[in-house]
Amino acid sequence: MKFLVEKDALLIAINAVSKAVAAKTTKPILECFLIDAKDGKLKLTATDLDIGIEYFLDTNIEEEGEIAVDAKMFSEIIRKLPDSMINISLNDQKQLIIECEGSLFKLVTIDSGDFPVLPEINAEQSIVMKQSMLKEMIRKTIFAVGIDENRPVFTGCLIELKDGTLNMVALDGFRLAMQSKVFVGNTNEFKAIIPGRTLNEISKIILDDDSDITIGVAKNQGMFEMKNCRAVTRVLEGEFLDYKNVIPKEKELRVTVDRNLFVDSLERAAVMSKEDKQFPIKITVDGKAMVINCVVQSGDVREELLVESMGKNLEIGFNPKYLIEAVRASNDEKLNLDFGSSISPCVIRPTEGNEYTYMVLPVRI
Amino acid sequence: MKFLVEKDALLIAINAVSKAVAAKTTKPILECFLIDAKDGKLKLTATDLDIGIEYFLDTNIEEEGEIAVDAKMFSEIIRKLPDSMINISLNDQKQLIIECEGSLFKLVTIDSGDFPVLPEINAEQSIVMKQSMLKEMIRKTIFAVGIDENRPVFTGCLIELKDGTLNMVALDGFRLAMQSKVFVGNTNEFKAIIPGRTLNEISKIILDDDSDITIGVAKNQGMFEMKNCRAVTRVLEGEFLDYKNVIPKEKELRVTVDRNLFVDSLERAAVMSKEDKQFPIKITVDGKAMVINCVVQSGDVREELLVESMGKNLEIGFNPKYLIEAVRASNDEKLNLDFGSSISPCVIRPTEGNEYTYMVLPVRI
Numbered sequence: 232m233k234f235l236v237e238k239d240a241l242l243i244a245i246n247a248v249s250k251a252v253a254a255k256t257t258k259p260i261l262e263c264f265l266i267d268a269k270d271g272k273l274k275l276t277a278t279d280l281d282i283g284i285e286y287f288l289d290t291n292i293e294e295e296g297e298i299a300v301d302a303k304m305f306s307e308i309i310r311k312l313p314d315s316m317i318n319i320s321l322n323d324q325k326q327l328i329i330e331c332e333g334s335l336f337k338l339v340t341i342d343s344g345d346f347p348v349l350p351e352i353n354a355e356q357s358i359v360m361k362q363s364m365l366k367e368m369i370r371k372t373i374f375a376v377g378i379d380e381n382r383p384v385f386t387g388c389l390i391e392l393k394d395g396t397l398n399m400v401a402l403d404g405f406r407l408a409m410q411s412k413v414f415v416g417n418t419n420e421f422k423a424i425i426p427g428r429t430l431n432e433i434s435k436i437i438l439d440d441d442s443d444i445t446i447g448v449a450k451n452q453g454m455f456e457m458k459n460c461r462a463v464t465r466v467l468e469g470e471f472l473d474y475k476n477v478i479p480k481e482k483e484l485r486v487t488v489d490r491n492l493f494v495d496s497l498e499r500a501a502v503m504s505k506e507d508k509q510f511p512i513k514i515t516v517d518g519k520a521m522v523i524n525c526v527v528q529s530g531d532v533r534e535e536l537l538v539e540s541m542g543k544n545l546e547i548g549f550n551p552k553y554l555i556e557a558v559r560a561s562n563d564e565k566l567n568l569d570f571g572s573s574i575s576p577c578v579i580r581p582t583e584g585n586e587y588t589y590m591v592l593p594v595r596i
Numbered sequence: 597m598k599f600l601v602e603k604d605a606l607l608i609a610i611n612a613v614s615k616a617v618a619a620k621t622t623k624p625i626l627e628c629f630l631i632d633a634k635d636g637k638l639k640l641t642a643t644d645l646d647i648g649i650e651y652f653l654d655t656n657i658e659e660e661g662e663i664a665v666d667a668k669m670f671s672e673i674i675r676k677l678p679d680s681m682i683n684i685s686l687n688d689q690k691q692l693i694i695e696c697e698g699s700l701f702k703l704v705t706i707d708s709g710d711f712p713v714l715p716e717i718n719a720e721q722s723i724v725m726k727q728s729m730l731k732e733m734i735r736k737t738i739f740a741v742g743i744d745e746n747r748p749v750f751t752g753c754l755i756e757l758k759d760g761t762l763n764m765v766a767l768d769g770f771r772l773a774m775q776s777k778v779f780v781g782n783t784n785e786f787k788a789i790i791p792g793r794t795l796n797e798i799s800k801i802i803l804d805d806d807s808d809i810t811i812g813v814a815k816n817q818g819m820f821e822m823k824n825c826r827a828v829t830r831v832l833e834g835e836f837l838d839y840k841n842v843i844p845k846e847k848e849l850r851v852t853v854d855r856n857l858f859v860d861s862l863e864r865a866a867v868m869s870k871e872d873k874q875f876p877i878k879i880t881v882d883g884k885a886m887v888i889n890c891v892v893q894s895g896d897v898r899e900e901l902l903v904e905s906m907g908k909n910l911e912i913g914f915n916p917k918y919l920i921e922a923v924r925a926s927n928d929e930k931l932n933l934d935f936g937s938s939i940s941p942c943v944i945r946p947t948e949g950n951e952y953t954y955m956v957l958p959v960r961i
Contacts, residue, residue, distance in 0.1 A: 304894065307867045311860065326895065334864055338895035495676065499699055502672045529669065530691065530703035 232296025233320035234268045236288065238312055238331070244275045244286040245306050247460050250432040252302040253279035263299040265346045266319075266327075268292045276349060277302055282429040283349040283463045284436065294320070299341040300327050308336055349463055352454040354447025356421040358392055358414060362438045362457065365446070368399050368410045369434040371560040371587060376427035377403030384469040387424035390446065390453070392417070400474050401427070406553045407474060407590040408560065423448040424471055429464040436460060478578060478590055482569040484542030486516055487582060490566050494558045496534035500525050501551040503532045511548040511594045516540055516570075525551075547573045548596030557589035597661025598685035599633045601653065603677055603696070609640045609651040610671050612825050615797040617667040618644035628664040630711045631684075631692075633657045641714060642667055647794040648714040648828045649801065659685070664706040665692050673701055714828050717819040719812025721786040723757055723779060727803045727822065730811070733764050733775045734799040736925040736952060741792035742768030749834040752789035755811065755818070757782070765839050766792070771918045772839060772955040773925065788813040789836055794829040801825060843943060843955055847934040849907030851881055852947060855931050859923045861899035865890045866916040868897045876913040876959045881905055881935075890916075912938045913961030922954035 245264075253261035256279070265276040273290040276283065298321055308329060309317070318330040321340070329336040369388070377385030382404070389400040395417045400409045425433075433455050437444060445456040448466065455462040500512045500523045507527035515522045516538070523534040547570065557579050558566065569578040579589040610629075618626035621644070630641040638655040641648065663686055673694060674682070683695040686705070694701040734753070742750035747769070754765040760782045765774045790798075798820050802809060810821040813831065820827040865877045865888045872892035880887045881903070888899040912935065922944050923931065934943040944954040 301894065304867065304871060308864065311864045311867060313860070333861070333900040335898045335900075336864075336868070336895060337897075339893075495678065496698070499673065499676045499701075502669065502676060503701070506669060528704075529666065530701060532702075533700045535698040535700075 232266070232268050232298060233294035233318075234273060234290050234292045236273060236290050236317050236319065238309065238314055238317055240288055241273075241309055241317065244273075244288055244459075245309060247286045247436045248275045248277045248284045249302060249306060250435055251277040251279055251282045251284040251462070259301075260299060260341055260345045260347075262302055263341055263346065264302045264305055265297065265299050265343055267297040267343070269295050269297070276346070278347055278349060280347060281426065281465050282432055283347075284432075284460065285349060286460045288459065296321055297343040298325070298327060299343050299346050300338055304338060308338075349461075350450075350452050352447065352449045352452050352463060354421075354445075354449045354454055356392070356419040357445050357447030357454075358397060358417060358419055359443050359445050360397075360412070360414075361441050362444045363440055364412065365444055366434055366437040366439055368397075368412065369430060369437075372399045372401045372408045372410050373427055373431060373434070374556045374560065375401040375403055375406050375408035375589075376430075377401075379403070384424060384467055384471055386428075387426045387467040387471075388430050389422070389424050389471045389474070390448075391422045393420050393422070400471070402472060402474065405550070405592050406557065407477070407588070408557065409474065409588045411586055411588075421448040423453045424467040424469070425453050425464055426467055433462050433464065436462065478588060479569070479571055479575060482542065482571060482578070484516060484540060484545050484570040486521060486568045486570070487539040488521070488536065488566055488568060490558060490561060490564055492536055493566070494555060496523050496536055497551050497555050497558065500532050500534055501555060503527050503530060504551050506530075509550055509552060511596050512551045513546060513548050513596050515544075515546045517544050542570075545570055545573060546596075547577070548594045549577070549591060550594055553591045557591060560589070561587060597631070597633050597663060598659035598683075599638060599655050599657045601638060601655050601682050601684065603674065603679055603682055605653055606638075606674055606682065609638075609653055609824075610674060612651045612801045613640045613642045613649045614667060614671060615800055616642040616644055616647045616649040616827070624666075625664060625706055625710045625712075627667055628706055628711065629667045629670055630662065630664050630708055632662040632708070634660050634662070641711070643712055643714060645712060646791065646830050647797055648712075649797075649825065650714060651825045653824065661686055662708040663690070663692060664708050664711050665703055669703060673703075714826075715815075715817050717812065717814045717817050717828060719786075719810075719814045719819055721757070721784040722810050722812030722819075723762060723782060723784055724808050724810050725762075725777070725779075726806050727809045728805055729777065730809055731799055731802040731804055733762075733777065734795060734802075737764045737766045737773045737775050738792060738796060738799070739921050739925065740766040740768055740771050740773035740954075741795075742766075744768070749789060749832055749836055751793075752791045752832040752836075753795050754787070754789050754836045754839070755813075756787045758785050758787070765836070767837060767839065770915070770957050771922065772842070772953070773922065774839065774953045776951055776953075786813040788818045789832040789834070790818050790829055791832055798827050798829065801827065843953060844934070844936055844940060847907065847936060847943070849881060849905060849910050849935040851886060851933045851935070852904040853886070853901065853931055853933060855923060855926060855929055857901055858931070859920060861888050861901055862916050862920045862923065865897050865899055866920060868892050868895060869916050871895075874915055874917060876961050877916045878911060878913050878961050880909075880911045882909050907935075910935055910938060911961075912942070913959045914942070914956060915959055918956045922956055925954070926952060 267274040276285040632639040641650040
């Protein structure tokens with residue numbers, strides 16, 4: 232194996248693929264990159280078996296070959312090399328030789344035969360969208376993914392394409408976050424629960440620009456394909472909650488709030504709330520006045536907001552963290568909060584359209 | 597107590613004074629700010645007994661008074677309030693009332709009588725300099741402060757004003773860092789060993805601009821006085837090392853290196869070195885060629901640099917971390933490295949002037 236590669240290009244590949252390197256493992260091969268030089272292309276791969284990422288670079292390949300090398304050491308060395316061309320090759324002792332200006336490194340390697348093969352995925356049903364759009368949908372949903380390993384299906388994010396709408400849904404038993412995008416004319420359908428952890432890593436390699444990404448599902452794998460990069464993740468087994476039916480359709484009270492003023496008030500109330508282990512805050516709606524308050528041993532807070540309201544007055548308790556995360560994830564100027572009774576959930580939606588729905592369950596006060 | 601204060605101004609005071617709030621303590625009063633409204637001035641104070649910081653604000657005071665309040669809670673609340681005027685007062689139940697637009701907080705307080713009084717310092721010997729200059733002198737020395745509590749005097753930084761020169765020196769038994777500034781005509785003299793930890797906190801409140809700071813020493817306290825802010829720190833007892841006499845005066849070899857190329861090579865060599873618990877690197881000087889190398893189990897590195905050298909050739913070992921920190925702290929384009937034998941220290945100085953001296957002891961290879 233022998234090839235010449237530009238430092239900056241290699242570093243972009245390293246940064247993407249690193250997200251799939253195993254953090255703690257008893258299998259050293261999972262802490263490696265697979266370096267594969269073939270057909271004029273350099274392919275860098277990493278996998279922790281839950282997620283696999285591969286990145287392709289057009290490279291001047293003098294001699295084909297493949298080898299596995301410790302990912303952390305290789306990354307650190309490349310990062311610290313001068314911004315120049317790097318010569319990478321394998322010597323007779325199976326050492327990886329890295330040469331760049333006055334620097335010469337020799338690294339021990341592991342045979343590439345031990346490296347797990349990333350599954351080839353033939354996703355018959357898929358969707359193409361802008362990377363920035365997918366990145367934003369993930370950001371606005373993933374915070375609600377559960378962490379309770381006893382309910383494994385809730386530790387993932389549902390991605391469902393149906394009736395020309397892509398829905399992304401996360402929930403943890405206390406709150407729900409859902410994003411929807413309409414793809415006019417799209418007749419494809421799929422459904423997969425992607426683990427929150429791998430989806431989070433994937434969102435880091437998705438660019439914040441207009442370039443395309445293809446999402447597809449096949450067997451037990453989800454696939455995210457970009458121009459030079461492909462990520463494959465395992466999907467969670469099991470039935471996701473019938474999320475559409477848990478969101479209340481009726482309401483007794485609709486409050487329209489200024490998003491920024493509301494989240495600021497909630498965050499101030501949360502300062503007192505967390506003085507006493509996330510002690511609930513109380514929200515009181517009385518006509519056009521919304522009062523948020525929280526009384527703990529070290530003091531109390533009272534926040535008053537002017538709102539628009541329609542329906543009967545209400546007193547209801549919440550864990551402020553759940554409301555804050557939902558309101559923060561929305562970015563409209565105004566939000567509708569729909570309430571039933573003091574024991575039914577609050578549903579948060581934009582005042583126009585239905586791109587997102589957040590639902591937060593109340594707590595007894 | 598009752599006063600009106602602008603949020604931004606109060607936040608600047610909070611940020612400065614917070615550096616002296618005790619992190620872990622069994623005395624709740626040390627986790628408090630002392631709020632003292634008197635003579636048209638608001639004074640905010642915090643101390644962990646090692647360091648004390650007070651900050652003065654010109655404020656519209658309606659009613660004088662003083663009280664102690666939990667620093668973390670108070671800071672968080674003020675930080676999250678709108679950018680507006682804040683009304684702060686004390687009610688009959690000794691609760692601190694914070695009012696700002698629609699927000700109303702009531703916090704429990706602690707009697708100010710329990711708050712430790714910061715020592716008044718009449719430093720007869722002192723020096724005035726630009727804050728940015730002192731900040732830089734600290735940054736370029738403090739990294740060499742020792743962490744071994746068995747040698748307490750080395751856990752501090754010596755600040756010595758003598759013969760019109762201010763010297764700042766830190767050392768830990770393996771390396772030494774020294775900065776010097778000449779103050780023409782200054783006849784004051786003082787000497788104090790400031791604990792590294794408190795000096796580090798003080799450096800955070802020193803501005804990076806041309807405004808003045810006064811440094812003085814009295815009894816067992818060091819004092820740093822800025823326009824609205826005063827920091828007082830305990831000093832360490834004991835005799836500091838006779839640092840001037842440990843720096844070798846003779847040399848067998850002088851190597852002049854390009855600072856950036858040298859530190860980059862060292863950092864690459866350090867990648868291999870730390871694969872094996874800071875395994876030493878070997879530096880070989882042979883005429884105009886300097887070679888840095890390090891061989892560990894997982895591989896090896898060889899860095900070659902073109903240098904200017906005068907004297908005999910040499911092979912010498914170092915912990916790369918110590919060399920890197922010293923070279924990084926210097927910011928000249930070229931550096932002189934002076935060597936004796938392979939068991940005597942390397943002395944690093946600028947090629948012109950003597951504003952700084954770094955010394956690093958070798959290790960056996």
